Amino acid sequence: MSTTTTQIKVNQNLIRDNVPEFISVDISPQRNNGEWAPNSPDLNVMDYSIWSILEAEACSKPHQSIDGLKKSLVKAWNKIPQEVIDRVVDDFPKRLQRCIDAGGGHFENK
Structure with missing residues (x-):
């Protein structure tokens, strides 16, 4: 896992834990994230x-x-x-x- 991907996951976890309306997104490289802008x-x-x-x-x-x-x-x-x-x-x-x-x-x- 790259440093960038790790940092994104850390950031998402922090926000998920502190922001009730957080919208998570799958950032895995296998996914093209076409549903996320x-x-x-x-x-x-x-x-x-x-x-x-x-x-x-x-x-x-x-x-x-x-x-x-x-x-x-x-x-x-x-x-x-x-x-x-x-x-x-x-x-x-x-x-x-x-x-x-x-x-x-x-x-x-x-």
């Missing part, structure tokens, strides 16, 4: 919500360096209210159902 931006909290908040706040002006951009992103992250993050995470089951209803294809979140 691990890279879907529609199912990634950072992609469908948080990055747009960070971009609007941290990237509204040019940065002189990568370090400046990093500092701006950290500052923007720290300004996001916990309630916003909670709302985005709580919306995930609805997004997941919309993805299922769309047969795994793209869907609009309305």
Whole structure:
């Protein structure tokens, strides 16, 4: 078993033990995981919500360096209210159902 696979299993076990609504997935190499969309931006909290908040706040002006951009992103992250993050995470089951209803294809979140 590769180090990556071992770490994924450890992470899944940790989450399974602490998150009641955890959805497990078979990550074995023999399976093509066609039923799981691990890279879907529609199912990634950072992609469908948080990055747009960070971009609007941290990237509204040019940065002189990568370090400046990093500092701006950290500052923007720290300004996001916990309630916003909670709302985005709580919306995930609805997004997941919309993805299922769309047969795994793209869907609009309305």
